[in-house]
Amino acid sequence: MTLVRLALALLASATLAAPALAQEGTLKKIKDTGSITIGHRDASLPFSYYDDKQQPIGYAMDLCMKIVDAVKAELKLPKLEVKYQLVTSANRIPLMGNGTIDLECGSTTNNIARQEQVWFTITHFVTANRWVAKKSSNVRKLADLKGKTIVSTAGTTNIKQITEINAAQGLGMNIISANGHPEAFQMVETGRAVAFVMDDILLAGLAAQSRSPNDYEISADALSVEPYGIMLRRDDKAFKAVVDKAMSDVYKSGQINPIYSKWFEKPVPPKGVNLQLPMGAAFKKVIANPTDSGDPKSYQ
Amino acid sequence: MFSGYDFDVIQRSAGYLFRDGMTFTLTLTALAMLGGILFGTLLAMMRLSKFRLLSVAAGGYVNLMRSLPLVLVIFWFFFLVPYIGAWIIGAKDPVRVGSFMSCLITFTMFEAAYYCEIMRAGIQSIARGQVWAGYALGLNYWQTMGRIVLPQAFRNMLPVLLTQTIILFQDTSLVYVISATDFLGAAAKVANRDYRLVEMYTFVAVVYFVISFGLSTLVKQLQSRIAIIR
Amino acid sequence: MNYHWNWGILLAPEPGGTGTYLAYLFVGLGWTLATALAAWVMALTIGSVVGTLRTTPYKWVVRLGNAYVEIFRNIPLIVQMFLWFFVVPELLPKALGDWIKQVPPPWGSYFPAVLCLGLFTSVRVAEQVKAGIQSLSRGQGMAGTALGLTLGQTYRFVLLPMAFRIVLPPLTSEFMNVIKNSSVALTIGLLELTGRARAMQEFSFRVFEAFTAATLIYLLTNLLVVFAMRALEKKVRVPGLISAAPTAGGH
Numbered sequence: 001m002t003l004v005r006l007a008l009a010l011l012a013s014a015t016l017a018a019p020a021l022a023q024e025g026t027l028k029k030i031k032d033t034g035s036i037t038i039g040h041r042d043a044s045l046p047f048s049y050y051d052d053k054q055q056p057i058g059y060a061m062d063l064c065m066k067i068v069d070a071v072k073a074e075l076k077l078p079k080l081e082v083k084y085q086l087v088t089s090a091n092r093i094p095l096m097g098n099g100t101i102d103l104e105c106g107s108t109t110n111n112i113a114r115q116e117q118v119w120f121t122i123t124h125f126v127t128a129n130r131w132v133a134k135k136s137s138n139v140r141k142l143a144d145l146k147g148k149t150i151v152s153t154a155g156t157t158n159i160k161q162i163t164e165i166n167a168a169q170g171l172g173m174n175i176i177s178a179n180g181h182p183e184a185f186q187m188v189e190t191g192r193a194v195a196f197v198m199d200d201i202l203l204a205g206l207a208a209q210s211r212s213p214n215d216y217e218i219s220a221d222a223l224s225v226e227p228y229g230i231m232l233r234r235d236d237k238a239f240k241a242v243v244d245k246a247m248s249d250v251y252k253s254g255q256i257n258p259i260y261s262k263w264f265e266k267p268v269p270p271k272g273v274n275l276q277l278p279m280g281a282a283f284k285k286v287i288a289n290p291t292d293s294g295d296p297k298s299y300q
Numbered sequence: 301m302f303s304g305y306d307f308d309v310i311q312r313s314a315g316y317l318f319r320d321g322m323t324f325t326l327t328l329t330a331l332a333m334l335g336g337i338l339f340g341t342l343l344a345m346m347r348l349s350k351f352r353l354l355s356v357a358a359g360g361y362v363n364l365m366r367s368l369p370l371v372l373v374i375f376w377f378f379f380l381v382p383y384i385g386a387w388i389i390g391a392k393d394p395v396r397v398g399s400f401m402s403c404l405i406t407f408t409m410f411e412a413a414y415y416c417e418i419m420r421a422g423i424q425s426i427a428r429g430q431v432w433a434g435y436a437l438g439l440n441y442w443q444t445m446g447r448i449v450l451p452q453a454f455r456n457m458l459p460v461l462l463t464q465t466i467i468l469f470q471d472t473s474l475v476y477v478i479s480a481t482d483f484l485g486a487a488a489k490v491a492n493r494d495y496r497l498v499e500m501y502t503f504v505a506v507v508y509f510v511i512s513f514g515l516s517t518l519v520k521q522l523q524s525r526i527a528i529i530r
Numbered sequence: 531m532n533y534h535w536n537w538g539i540l541l542a543p544e545p546g547g548t549g550t551y552l553a554y555l556f557v558g559l560g561w562t563l564a565t566a567l568a569a570w571v572m573a574l575t576i577g578s579v580v581g582t583l584r585t586t587p588y589k590w591v592v593r594l595g596n597a598y599v600e601i602f603r604n605i606p607l608i609v610q611m612f613l614w615f616f617v618v619p620e621l622l623p624k625a626l627g628d629w630i631k632q633v634p635p636p637w638g639s640y641f642p643a644v645l646c647l648g649l650f651t652s653v654r655v656a657e658q659v660k661a662g663i664q665s666l667s668r669g670q671g672m673a674g675t676a677l678g679l680t681l682g683q684t685y686r687f688v689l690l691p692m693a694f695r696i697v698l699p700p701l702t703s704e705f706m707n708v709i710k711n712s713s714v715a716l717t718i719g720l721l722e723l724t725g726r727a728r729a730m731q732e733f734s735f736r737v738f739e740a741f742t743a744a745t746l747i748y749l750l751t752n753l754l755v756v757f758a759m760r761a762l763e764k765k766v767r768v769p770g771l772i773s774a775a776p777t778a779g780g781h
C-alpha cells in the first residue's frame with residue numbers, strides 16, 4: 001500500500017469513525033469476547049521478552065498497549081481484557097492465521113512474501129540482517145564464512161535468506177537451525193557455530209546480556225534491511241485501519257520518542273543492560289512519513 | 301570436573317521450574333490419563349463390537365495413531381485444533397485455543413490408542429461366561445459392560461494402565477517442540493537465558509528419574525498386592 | 531475450512547537449492563532410516579548382552595544390569611538427547627569436548643542421536659531377551675549342565691538360539707518404534723523427516739501440505755517395514771513354539 005493510499009485510508013476512517021464500522025473480523029471478535037489476545041516473544045530484547053517475573057515487556061509491547069487503548073476507545077468498551085500468548089519465530093504466522101492471536105507484538109520482519117499470509121501495520125523499527133561472532137574467530141566478511149558452521153533461528157527471514165545466499169553463492173556453509181534466539185547464541189558461545197545470523201538489534205541485545213560482551217562483535221556487512229511491523233490478520237481492513245491510526249497517532253504526537261528512549265537509551269530490565277542506540281536515520285524517516293511497506297527499498 | 305559449575309541456579313529457579321513447569325506437566329499427565337483411558341475404553345469397545353463400521357473405524361484410528369511419531373502428532377494437533385474447533389461450533393474464523401488445551405487434546409487423543417489396546421486385552425481376558433451370565437440375567441449390553449466386564453478388566457489391567465501412564469508422563473516432555481512451558485521447557489528457558497546448560501539439564505534428568513522410578517516401584521508393589529490367585 | 535490449499539508447493543524448489551520440497555522430505559526419510567538402522571543394530575547388540583547377563587546366576591551382574599535398565603528407562607528420550615548433545619561435550623576433557631562440538635552438522639547431530647536412541651532402545655531389547663530366555667523351560671539349562679557344558683556354552687548352544695527365535699517378533703516391532711522415536715532427534719538439530727516437514731512449513735507457510743506429506747511417508751514406511759519384518763519372521767520361526775508375550779503397550 002502506497003503512502004497516498006494509506007493517507008486516504010486514514011482520512012476516510014477518521015471521517016467515517018462516527019457511524020459504527022461494519023464490525024466483522026477481529027473487531028467483531030474483540031467486541032464479542034471482550035478480550036484481545038497479544039502474541040509476544042520470550043527473548044527478543046528489547047522488543048518483546050520476559051522480565052525476571054516472567055511478565056512480557058518491551059518496546060513493541062508498549063506500542064501494542066497504545067493500540068489496545070485505541071481499539072477499546074473505538075469499540076467503546078468499558079473494559080477490554082488483554083490476554084497474552086507466547087509465540088516463537090516458527091509459529092507466529094500460523095498462530096495468527098488460525099486465530100490464536102489477534103496482534104503479534106515483537107520483532108517480526110515485514111516483507112512482501114509474508115504479506116501473502118498476514119498483514120502488518122506501520123513499521124516500528126528498521127534493522128538489518130547481520131551476524132555476531134567471537135572476535136577471535138575473525139569472520140568479518142561474508143567470504144570468511146565459507147565452509148563454516150553458522151546458526152540462525154527457525155522460522156525467521158534470516159535463516160531463509162542465509163540458506164538462499166549459501167546456495168546462490170556456493171559458500172558451502174553448514175547452517176544449523178535453532179529453536180530460539182538464546183539457543184542460537186549459545187551455539188556460538190559454546191563453539192558449536194562460528195556465527196549467528198540475525199537482526200543486528202537482537203544480536204546487540206543478546207551480546208550485551210552475555211557473560212562477556214566484549215568477546216563478541218557484530219559484522220559490518222549487512223545482508224538485508226529488515227523493517228519490523230506488528231502483525232495482524234490478513235484481509236481485515238477495518239481492524240488494520242484502527243491499528244494504523246493508533247500507530248500514526250503515536251508517531252505524530254511525538255509519544256514515540258520517550259517510548260523509544262525508554263528501551264534503547266536507558267537500562268532495561270531484567271539485567272539493566274543499556275543498548276545506547278539513538279534513533280537511526282531510517283527509522284526517523286518512518287516517523288516523519290509512517291509507512292507499512294514490506295519493500296526494503298522504501299527504507300534506504 | 302565439576303568446578304566452575306553454578307548449581308545455585310537450580311535453587312534460584314526452582315520456584316519457576318516447579319510452580320510453572322511441573323504443574324503444567326503433572327496436570328497434563330493427570331488429565332490426559334483420565335481422558336485417554338475414557339476414550340481408549342470406548343475405542344476398545346468399538347473395536348470389539350459386532351458392527352463392522354465401528355470396529356473398522358476404531359481399528360483404523362488406533363493403527364494410525366500407533367504408526368505416527370508423537371512429535372508429528374503434536375505438530376498436527378497444534379495447528380489443526382483451532383480449525384476443528386471452528387468447524388464444531390460453526391464459527392467463520394478459527395477458534396483460539398491455548399497451548400495447554402492443544403497439548404491436552406493431543407495427548408488424550410494419542411494415548412487413547414495405546415490405552416485402547418490395553419483395555420482390549422483386558423476385556424478379552426474376561427471369560428465369555430461372565431458376559432453370557434449377564435445376558436442370562438436380563439442385563440443389556442451397556443449394563444453388562446459397565447457392571448460386570450469393565451470393572452474386572454480394569455482391575456486386571458491396572459498395573460499395565462499405570463505403566464502406560466508413566467510413559468505418558470515422560471512423553472509430555474515432548475511439548476518442547478511447540479515451545480510449551482512444561483518442566484523441561486521451563487528448565488531449557490532458564491538454561492539458555494543464564495548459560496547453565498549442564499546444571500539445568502542434569503537436574504531435569506534427575507527429577508524425571510526420581511519421579512518415574514518412584515512411580516514404577518509403587519506400581520510393582522500394587523501389582524503384587526492386587527494379584528488374584530487363579 | 532478457511533485454509534487455502536496449495537499442493538503444488540511440494541513441487542516448488544526449496545530455499546537451500548537442493549531440489550523440490552518433496553525431494554527434501556525424502557532425503558529426510560533417508561536420514562530417519564539411517565538413524566533408526568544404526569540405533570537398532572546398536573540396541574540389539576547391547577540389549578542382548580544386558581538381557582542375557584540379567585538371567586545369569588551372578589547377583590552383582592544382575593544388579594548392574596537392572597540399574598542400567600532403570601536409568602535409561604526412567605529418563606524421557608528428549609532429556610537423554612539433550613544430555614548427550616549439550617551436556618556430555620562439556621563434561622569431557624576440553625580438547626575432546628571442543629573437537630566433538632566442531633563436528634559439522636548433520637554428523638554433529640547424527641552421532642549423539644544414534645548413541646542416545648541406541649542406548650534407549652537397548653533397554654527394551656534387554657527386557658525382551660530376558661523374557662525370552664526366562665520363557666524357556668528351566669529344564670533346558672539343567673540339561674546343558676547335565677551334558678557337562680559350562681554356563682557360557684549352555685547359553686551359546688542351547689538357550690540363546692531358541693530365545694532369539696522366540697523374541698524376534700517383538701524385536702522387529704521395536705524397529706518400528708525406533709523409526710518413530712528418531713523424530714525426537716529434531717530437537718538436537720538432526721533434519722530427519724519430521725524436522726524437514728517442520729522446516730518446510732516454516733519456509734513455505736504451508737502447514738497442512740507439509741505435515742500431510744510427512745504423515746503419508748511415515749505410513750508408507752510403516753507398511754513396508756511391517757511387510758519386511760513379517761517375511762523375516764516367517765523364515766526364522768520355529769513351528770510349535772509360542773512367542774514371548776509382549777510387555778505393556780508403550781511406544
